[in-house]
Amino acid sequence: MYVAVKGGERAIESAHAWLAEERRGDTSISELGIPQIREQLKLSVDRVMAEGSLYDPDLAALAIKQSRGDLIEAIFLIRAYRTTLPRFGASSPVDTGAMSCDRRISATFKDLPGGQILGPTFDYTHRLLDFKLAAEGELPQAPTREATPGNVPHVTEFLNREGLIEEAPHDDTPPPDLTREPLEMPADRALRLQALTRADEGFTLGLAYSTQRGYGRNHAFVGELRIGAVAVEMDIPELGFAIEIGEITLTECETVNQFKGSKTEPPQFTRGYGLVFGQSERKAISMALVDRALRWEELGEDNVGAPAQDTEFVLYHADNIQATGFLEHIKLPHYVDFQSELELVRKLRREAGATETQEAAE
Amino acid sequence: MALLAKAPEGRVAALLAAAMARPVFDWLRAPEIGSAMVRGRAGGTGAPFNLGEVTVTRCALTLESGEVGHAYIQGRRKADAEAAALVDGLMQGPAAEQVRKAVLEPLEAERKDRVSKRAARAAATKVEFFTLMRGED
């Protein structure tokens, strides 16, 4: 129960003013600019875009500055801004096969057409703090080599040719949209993928890890992981045809999962899929593992009762804005609620005390 | 239109200004900022799903000579959308060849340069496997 009370206005105004001052920090240190955040904290920007579900690096950088680096608060700001935008339409599905790859690796095949391209990865760094970065350093320069032009084919295509992996048949059903219609169960794969791509990275990582540790194990290999730019193409109603409206960076992960066959499917490899805004490979791999775990029913596997197999559990708890909204609301005034709890406890204690006194007397 | 949409901020207007006086036009739709839902496909090739939105600026105008120019470009960039719609309109009129040479061709060359510089960095990180030893179990 809630009761409206007044009186906090001046306190709230002062709190906001102090927040602004604290956000700025020590004024003898130069202020952080939006382009600095966009260019130098790029992976934070990418995470805010992915979970905020809006691709706009400048807005994400602004949100990070405003939220003092609290990424979930920044995601909240982006989600709120997103709702103010009129939607002009939907893009044609992006063609990740035509991606200009910055990175493209496969854990299943060593020699594959297009090669293993490491890209700007942390993978082979020693995870030792680099104190040179603390000093203002010289401009780093990456080596270059002549590139082979043309698209890099997907690894799953090779397995596909032998019929060893389930197909992902082309389909043009318009997908459901959880930003337009409330989430309803059972959720089909398109809806699950939308929920997962904007899901909290930590939650998705935890669930994916739980499948690896045996809670709904699905024997995943990273068939391919690629990061790079793809064109965004959209049908323009007044033109009557599709045009490219820009370009976005995506991370795509396709897992190849061992599968012994089931009542309905032959033994073959199955697939999990992750596709995320920006450079976010931890998230993309996690998404692919959780996607695969949630597919138990369509593949005729047993439900072993693992959290990652429970669509309702996963989808209703994956969104960090919903979660933090409900979680943090309990710090807001619940004076009346608590008052009634207090009365109840006092009453129970009185009754218990009365019984004890009575027992002692007897 | 793809080149106009992918050009860096201010670049289309700068190239157009260098080529000719800014044409006179009327708005059919003044620049407005909105979004487009980006879709992907499950497994890269399967059924489409909604990935998330991208900010988009669009506008439409008519030139004095009657041609209609449209622009849909990624981001929140009203001035860039206006310049892109002007170029789109001009490309349908007598100045098409001039605009192609002065605006589109430089944009294409600059874009190729940006893409190939990035691809060259990626190519330098390509792994060249060689076998150290091969034994019989």
Added chain:
Amino acid sequence: MQAETLAGGFDTPAVQSAHAFRGLLEAMARPGTVRQIGGAAPPRPLSPAAGCALLTLCDTDTPVYLAGGADCDAVRAWLAFHTGAPLTGPSHCAFAIGRWEDLLPLSAYPTGTSEYPDRSATLIVDGTDFAKPGAVLRGPGISGQATMALPGIKAFQDNNALFPLGLDFIFAGGSRIAALPRSTKITAPATVTEVF
């Protein structure tokens, strides 16, 4: 593409659509009242009021059914440019527009589901003559009773019987609109003969 088919939208979309939305809201909230809305110049055969309602209410998320004469190239192009609304048949539309006789039968439109009664169609009946003698209206938003020109009686009584499911209607003619939500009860005045 001709510039003429693309003209006739709002000059100041934020302000004009807010005014038009208020007009539509008031009309729907007080069945039987007639209001002016404006700012749009749609291609024929749409009336300015109907065009204004379309610009205000439709976007890429609202499938529109163009009935009869409203289904022409000029209207299609105009609607596509200004609203981006996808065109569809009556069974999947969120909005339908046309003259009353072209919009029939009403059984073709979605009336919502018991979980989501809002997933129903709103019909914009164009070419309304507001001067015709009125049916008698009673219900939410009406103090006592009101009268309104309706193209029929039984069709609207049947629609009301579906409540909370059912269709909602906006009547347009010239620059004027009126509306009839599914919650309104309709009776024929003694002097009006039933046509439909």
